[in-house]
Amino acid sequence: MQACGLDFGTSNTAAALPDGTVLPIAPDTAEPRLFRSVLFFPEDERTTYAGAPAITRYLEDNAGRFIQSVKSFLHSRSFRATQVHGRTWTIEELVAVLLRRVREAAGAQTGAPPEAVILGRPAVFSPEPEADALAEQRLRKAAELAGFTHIQFLIEPIAAALAYEAQLSREELVLVADFGAGTTDLTLMRLGPSRRGRPDRKADVVGSTGVRIGGDRFDAELMRHKLLPRFGAGTTYRVRGLSDKRLPVPQHVMAKLLSWHEMSFIREKSTQELLQLMLESSDKPETAEALYDLVMENLGYRLFRTIEATKVQLSREEEATLDFEEARISLHERITRAEFESFCQPLLTELEQCTQGLLERCAGAGEIDAVFLTGGSSQIPAVRKLYVDRFGEARVRTADAFTSVAEGLGRACVSLVSPDLINS
Numbered sequence: 001m002q003a004c005g006l007d008f009g010t011s012n013t014a015a016a017l018p019d020g021t022v023l024p025i026a027p028d029t030a031e032p033r034l035f036r037s038v039l040f041f042p043e044d045e046r047t048t049y050a051g052a053p054a055i056t057r058y059l060e061d062n063a064g065r066f067i068q069s070v071k072s073f074l075h076s077r078s079f080r081a082t083q084v085h086g087r088t089w090t091i092e093e094l095v096a097v098l099l100r101r102v103r104e105a106a107g108a109q110t111g112a113p114p115e116a117v118i119l120g121r122p123a124v125f126s127p128e129p130e131a132d133a134l135a136e137q138r139l140r141k142a143a144e145l146a147g148f149t150h151i152q153f154l155i156e157p158i159a160a161a162l163a164y165e166a167q168l169s170r171e172e173l174v175l176v177a178d179f180g181a182g183t184t185d186l187t188l189m190r191l192g193p194s195r196r197g198r199p200d201r202k203a204d205v206v207g208s209t210g211v212r213i214g215g216d217r218f219d220a221e222l223m224r225h226k227l228l229p230r231f232g233a234g235t236t237y238r239v240r241g242l243s244d245k246r247l248p249v250p251q252h253v254m255a256k257l258l259s260w261h262e263m264s265f266i267r268e269k270s271t272q273e274l275l276q277l278m279l280e281s282s283d284k285p286e287t288a289e290a291l292y293d294l295v296m297e298n299l300g301y302r303l304f305r306t307i308e309a310t311k312v313q314l315s316r317e318e319e320a321t322l323d324f325e326e327a328r329i330s331l332h333e334r335i336t337r338a339e340f341e342s343f344c345q346p347l348l349t350e351l352e353q354c355t356q357g358l359l360e361r362c363a364g365a366g367e368i369d370a371v372f373l374t375g376g377s378s379q380i381p382a383v384r385k386l387y388v389d390r391f392g393e394a395r396v397r398t399a400d401a402f403t404s405v406a407e408g409l410g411r412a413c414v415s416l417v418s419p420d421l422i423n424s
């Protein structure tokens with residue numbers, strides 16, 4: 001029986017073998033080892049697209065249902081299922097489509113789809129124990145639907161720690177921090193050559209914690225502070241029947257614009273009428289036109305791709321321009337890194353407090369030898385700086401930000417799955 005490690009991420013999914021090899025499960029793409037965790041159901045076709053082809057197909061013609069960040073909904077009791085072109089899809093079924101595609105792509109590399117899997121899960125899906133258990137239960141069900149028959153879970157930062165440990169030649173107490181798209185996970189763990197490969201590593205984990213802050217929230221802050229006024233924040237419109245009464249654009253509409261997948265929910269009829277009213281009576285008509293087109297022409301995903309690209313550029317450069325021209329939306333916004341960091345200050349403070357809390361709880365563990373940063377959002381300079389300021393540059397380490405978790409999950413197959421399950 002074949003086994004693999006599988007890191008089902010909010011934005012990227014990766015799979016690895018027990019020897020740590022991260023598999024090229026997205027062949028013919030710029031990043032073959034990263035399978036984008038997205039689905040697209042076109043209106044005029046029965047095919048379900050997953051991964052990079054879903055993005056390509058959606059950008060060709062966005063008539064249809066595009067689903068992203070589905071992992072972020074796993075803990076939510078209120079999100080049980082969704083209607084897609086008249087069929088009900090449970091959240092488990094949606095996740096299963098992604099996991100099945102990844103399993104098949106892994107099988108194409110190794111000869112047969114793996115049946116045993118060690119699946120990553122955040123340290124904390126939700127601070128509420130019932131919601132956390134629900135998320136894991138749904139992920140397990142999705143893995144079963146995808147064809148896996150032996151399923152075990154491992155906390156993502158522990159998996160990243162195992163990847164880091166593979167190249168260690170001495171014992172270290174390591175703080176591992178994984179900054180993804182949906183969550184940040186932290187683990188303090190004892191690592192080293194003598195511990196490597198032990199069947200049970202629970203005793204080596206000094207402490208773990210997590211918080212629902214990831215790249216998606218950083219994108220939302222850019223939207224909130226830089227772009228919302230261009231879509232009507234702070235403007236007013238006239239209420240029908242009360243000719244001189246003007247009201248501010250409702251907060252709940254603006255709040256939905258902070259993440260593009262929420263945006264589709266404001267296309268319902270009552271809000272459509274509101275958008276129409278704003279179009280007729282806004283004190284800043286160009287913002288009402290931009291808002292109308294953003295929502296009604298389903299441009300949210302495109303806009304958030306641009307926001308994300310600007311954020312990524314600000315990790316490399318001190319300044320960037322966000323350019324977006326679609327329908328009646330015309331954005332050309334200069335933004336500096338310092339400005340972006342000021343927008344994100346509340347998130348950075350929360351990350352710092354979360355780290356501080358873990359360190360206080362683990363105070364007796366001794367001196368931390370190294371801090372291993374991973375996950376795409378660890379590339380935000382202000383995030384890295386939190387750790388460099390606290391621990392010094394020399395103790396802060398990084399490797400491949402996007403594949404460490406998968407590599408560690410793969411390596412964990414050796415110690416966690418009983419040997420007869422592994423194809424050696």
Ligand SMILES: Nc1ncnc2c1ncn2[C@@H]1O[C@H](COP(=O)(O)OP(=O)(O)OP(=O)(O)O)[C@@H](O)[C@H]1O
Nearest residue numbers: 009010011012180181182183215315375376377379
């Ligand atoms: N250079 C960069 N600078 C800042 N952010 C980046 C950079 N590159 C990628 N990101 C962000 O990293 C995130 C994706 O990282 P990653 O693949 O580690 O997340 P994930 O594993 O899918 O999410 P999670 O672990 O939370 O489920 C996205 O939010 C993306 O915008």
Ligand SMILES: [Mg+2]
Nearest residue numbers: 009180375405
């Ligand atoms: Mg991740």
